[in-house]
Amino acid sequence: MSDDKLTADRLARQKRREERMRLLASGPPSPCISVCQMDPMTGYCIGCTRTIDEIRDWIISNPDERHAILAKIAERRAKAAER
Template sequence: MSAPSREAAHPPSPCIGVCTVDPATRTCGGCRRTLDEIAAWFTASAAQKHAILADIARRSRA
């Protein structure tokens, strides 16, 4: 049996336990997710979680 592909595997949450939300951007200063992304994380598919992580990476570079 082969290992699941990157898209099929659920990545771990990016939460680092530093939950400080900027009221203007509604983005967490710890994990850099939006409030909507945080709320959706628990029911998101693996592909959706990977997309959120890609959005976080883009936000971090900006």
């Protein structure tokens, strides 16, 4: 691989990282409380009440998508409190 190609790849990777960091900073913070364990009965993390897909996608979700996830979490917690 040529030096120009390597440099271009590194710059592109750095740009993607910067964009991800910008997106993370632009929306609500993660609900993660560092109690990361999936409940096999519900499929939700016992710490943050997200699904594995919601956890995985959080870093690439835009602020509106994150707010939607937070709304789902609130619904899940309210239903759990009713039981």
